[in-house]
Amino acid sequence: MSDTPREIELSVELQIAIQVAASEAQVRRHEFFGVEHLLFALLHDSKTARVLERCGCQVETLRVHLEEFFTTEVEELPEDADVTAQPTIGLQRIIQRAALHVRGAGRDRVEGPNVLVSMFSLDESFAVYFLETEGVSRLDVVSEISHGDDEDPDFDAPDAFTEEHAEDEAESGSYLERYTTNLNSEAREGRIDPLVGRAHELERLAHVLMRRRKNNPLLVGDSGVGKTAIVEGLARHIVQGKAPSPLLQTTLFALDLGALLAGAKYRGDFEKRLKGVLRELTQHTGDAVLFADEIHTIVGAGATSGGSLDASNLLKPALASGKLRMIGSTTYEEMRTHILRDRAFARRFQKIDVDELSADETFAVLKGLRGRYEDHHNVKYSVAALRNAANLSARYLNDRRLPDKAIDLLDEAGAAVRLRHALKEAKRRRRLADLTAPDGDIDVDRTLEAAESSAGLHSPNEEPVSRLKVTVRDIEAVLAKIARIPERQVTSDDRNALATLQTDLQQVVFGQDHACEQVATAVKVARSGLGPEDKPTAVFMFTGPTGVGKTELA
Structure with missing residues (x-):
């Protein structure tokens, strides 16, 4: 078998288009004919025009834009000048690039759609600008070339491709149903927790969504501050009629990127799914x-090795044209690492900072969520337990953010109390079973059923006799296990210890009354709330000769 590279030829339609482009430049008295002239000529090629129409392009509108460009932007030679239009370097490059792509695909003929794809390499040309204005991206054209021929009767797909996609095509439901979650429906069915506070962030979110251009909010904040809860809260407000009137008819869909990527084996599968989601969103x-x-x-996401075709590039035209409104959420670190690298994608969003809540604001959030967790665990949270969950999580769980860490502490405390009570009831049942004779008068089954009921182990639909109470002590015990610190050090009320701190130090360290007073004063100031919350309680450096009590005081 010969290793000679396959010779690449231009299709008859493409050769005609190049001749038409040269003739068009000649008639208009242009010195050169470039990419814009070739694009104008390709609009008369039926195959290229069909690809553009499937990408959502209005061919007539694109033709009008090119006519205006030739009239206003391209300089005409004088009437007496000899006109022989020459191809530009850019035109030659895109044809060469199209030939390389065709050879890489194992084919031997360059056609109009192949040249259309290679045009996007000249991203600063007017031709690409006009195409993007019509909402056409390189990814759209590639997807149409890969999958757009499915409707043609002469298209003969490989058997493996057909079998793999038969199941996908047979799936019931639209793209929105398969790859997104309707947050309005989730809120309507009561599966979204109420949003407490965050009035400023909700107002900013509404302002950005109601803008004419760049109406895409981007919620940025540390993990656990409640970015997703804000969007879910907006869906809940829309369902309840509490949202601003221009947003009452809005439906929020949460994108499931994992479902979009799952099973996308062939090139173009991911793009086809995402395009389907975007199309149904605009038609919703x-x-x-x-x-x-x-x-x-x-x-x-979705980019092949060494390629630049990913989900963000597919979203850019829809976001820029205003046909699609999108809400995003990310952290500051991920925004710097990923989003800001793609400036064109980042500038289509309006940043909304979501700061960490204070302990008092977190306490209000816990009171708002209190009923949900009480119903789930069949317990009762005291107000003091809620207050201490906010304060103690803020003090000891420094690697996480409020309100997430306080909610987790509250949730785990409820689970711990219920489990502890269930274990006690299980021991009691075992004792009853051991003490009851086979012919005894005690009904073991009924006794066990009563124990399960008191432990809260029956279904949520059954009304419990009495709920277990979650106290401050339960919150402190769970926090000690999470933070891995001695339980005796976890206390929300250390006023008694602080009141006698200086005296206790002086009883241990003799002759250093001034140092003990300084240490006690610094600790009291920090614990009173007068010091910065994000700083350590105190930082000391004890200096002095050996044996004076530095280590003992520490």
């Missing part, structure tokens, strides 16, 4: 907003 009855949690994962 009423206003539709797409929510992408952890939006930094979109940058690079």
